[in-house]
Amino acid sequence: xxxxxxxxxxxxxxxxxxxxxxxxxxxxxxxxxxxxxxxxxxxxxxxxxxxxxxxxxxxxxxxxxxxxxxxxxxxxxxxxxxxxxxxxxxxxxxxxxxxxxxxxxxxxxxxxxxxxxxxxxxxxxxxxxxxxxxxxxxxxxxxxxxxxx
Amino acid sequence: xxxxxxxxxxxxxxxxxxxxxxxxxxxxxxxxxxxxxxxxxxxxxxxxxxxxxxxxxxxxxxxxxxxxxxxxxxxxxxxxxxxxxxxxxxxxxxxxxxxxxxxxxxxxxxxxxxxxxxxxxxxxxxxxxxxxxxxxxxxxxxxxxxxxxxxxxxxxxxxxxxxxxxxxxxxxxxxxxxxxxxxxxxxxxxxxxxxxxxxxxxxxxxxxxxxxxxxxxxxxxxxxxxxxxxxxxxxxxxxxxxxxxxxxxxxxxxxxxxxxxxxxxxxxxxxxxxxxxxxxxxxxxxxxxxxxxxxxxxxxxxxxxxxxxxxxxxxxxxxxxxxxxxxxxxxxxxxxxxxxxxxx
Numbered sequence: 001x002x003x004x005x006x007x008x009x010x011x012x013x014x015x016x017x018x019x020x021x022x023x024x025x026x027x028x029x030x031x032x033x034x035x036x037x038x039x040x041x042x043x044x045x046x047x048x049x050x051x052x053x054x055x056x057x058x059x060x061x062x063x064x065x066x067x068x069x070x071x072x073x074x075x076x077x078x079x080x081x082x083x084x085x086x087x088x089x090x091x092x093x094x095x096x097x098x099x100x101x102x103x104x105x106x107x108x109x110x111x112x113x114x115x116x117x118x119x120x121x122x123x124x125x126x127x128x129x130x131x132x133x134x135x136x137x138x139x140x141x142x143x144x145x146x147x148x149x
Numbered sequence: 150x151x152x153x154x155x156x157x158x159x160x161x162x163x164x165x166x167x168x169x170x171x172x173x174x175x176x177x178x179x180x181x182x183x184x185x186x187x188x189x190x191x192x193x194x195x196x197x198x199x200x201x202x203x204x205x206x207x208x209x210x211x212x213x214x215x216x217x218x219x220x221x222x223x224x225x226x227x228x229x230x231x232x233x234x235x236x237x238x239x240x241x242x243x244x245x246x247x248x249x250x251x252x253x254x255x256x257x258x259x260x261x262x263x264x265x266x267x268x269x270x271x272x273x274x275x276x277x278x279x280x281x282x283x284x285x286x287x288x289x290x291x292x293x294x295x296x297x298x299x300x301x302x303x304x305x306x307x308x309x310x311x312x313x314x315x316x317x318x319x320x321x322x323x324x325x326x327x328x329x330x331x332x333x334x335x336x337x338x339x340x341x342x343x344x345x346x347x348x349x350x351x352x353x354x355x356x357x358x359x360x361x362x363x364x365x366x367x368x369x370x371x372x373x374x375x376x377x378x379x380x381x382x383x384x385x386x387x388x389x390x391x392x393x394x395x396x397x398x399x400x401x402x403x404x405x406x407x408x409x410x411x412x413x414x415x416x417x418x419x420x421x422x423x424x425x426x427x428x429x430x431x432x433x434x435x436x437x438x439x440x441x442x443x444x445x446x447x448x449x450x451x452x453x454x455x456x457x458x459x460x461x462x463x464x465x466x467x468x469x470x471x472x473x474x475x476x477x478x479x480x481x482x483x484x485x486x487x488x489x490x491x492x493x
Binding site: 134135136138 | 378379385444446
């Protein structure tokens with residue numbers, strides 16, 4: 001009698017375990033996340049600048065300079081220019097809005113100039129790093145721009 | 150009972166060990182005995198230089214000869230020089246290892262030979278950082294034996310010397326080493342000294358003078374009252390002008406926190422613009438109190454108000470005190486300093 005009761009209990013346990021196993025797994029459908037479009041719209045300021053590896057921030061005033069991108073019109077504006085990839089206002093474009101490799105500037109009436117698109121997140125904010133030579137080709141400048149609020 | 154170890158391929162292992170030991174221990178002390186180099190030359194001429202080298206080997210082995218030659222970047226020595234070697238172990242050509250060479254130098258922490266030379270020997274006493282180490286290695290490895298005393302020469306022929314057209318004063322320097330030991334010395338024999346080093350650097354103590362040419366004098370040897378960084382720049386570069394008040398004794402200007410730039414620029418359309426106002430835009434600030442070194446970083450296009458389509462091609466300038474009445478010119482005279490905005 002006792003044995004029968006234990007066997008019966010085990011059968012119930014088995015059924016319960018099977019039921020749990022059966023319901024624990026469920027098919028999950030993963031929707032692919034669309035990569036966000038890289039939106040540069042806003043005003044960007046220089047936070048780091050080097051010339052041939054020399055830090056220019058303590059010796060040259062970049063605080064007045066800014067570049068304003070407007071993605072809807074595809075144009076950019078320079079305020080208080082400094083030696084930069086371009087010297088005048090114009091249009092800009094990314095080679096691919098989701099996965100850009102190249103940022104191209106076309107100043108009004110000038111030929112387009114492209115730079116590698118380096119867009120890291122540093123301390124939680126997006127930055128753009130640009131490398132260019134506005135004067136002699138052997139002089140290399142690296143600017144890091146950050147968006148102002 | 151005597152235990153016999155049976156090692157498969159015993160002789161092969163022995164041979165391998167011997168080879169490894171040979172590689173590790175293969176060393177020759179190197180010294181540059183003398184350099185036959187003219188004291189001066191004319192821009193565009195051909196100059197021949199002979200570097201006399203002695204080696205003393207304390208083991209046998211195989212290594213390529215490494216040679217480095219320090220010259221101004223503007224000479225484009227890699228393009229214009231031909232280098233050969235002749236030695237008691239044979240003759241051959243030295244092959245250029247360009248600045249972007251992918252051959253990693255031994256003991257260099259993973260950089261190539263030109264970079265290793267620059268890191269290790271710097272600018273060899275030249276005061277303007279516009280010189281480069283041009284590196285070469287022998288076309289074939291050289292075999293040597295324990296006790297060898299090898300003598301040889303590195304022969305350099307520079308065609309069109311001073312390719313940038315600038316008359317120049319420069320300290321030329323030479324390095325000879327081998328591609329196995331890099332710039333190391335024999336630690337068993339104590340400190341680094343010419344008798345324990347597997348490399349040797351020779352800096353010519355007197356300045357090599359290049360005359361003629363159409364450019365401005367570039368003086369790497371003597372401290373200058375003013376220097377411009379980058380040495381080669383255009384009006385759209387950010388330029389740092391440094392005035393050194395310690396070059397001439399007694400100092401030309403009284404110690405103060407700032408001195409001023411008084412400059413006249415010549416534009417591409419022939420117009421001249423003078424900026425001489427002793428204001429914030431022309432102020433050279435002293436790097437630290439009593440250092441006597443004053444700096445101004447400026448954008449020439451902005452300072453001289455260049456309009457679209459106009460470029461600044463050159464400037465002449467003085468350094469003045471706050472009142473503008475004391476003017477310091479080239480070499481401390483009343484003639485202005487000159488600077489041409491160009492890339493070569």
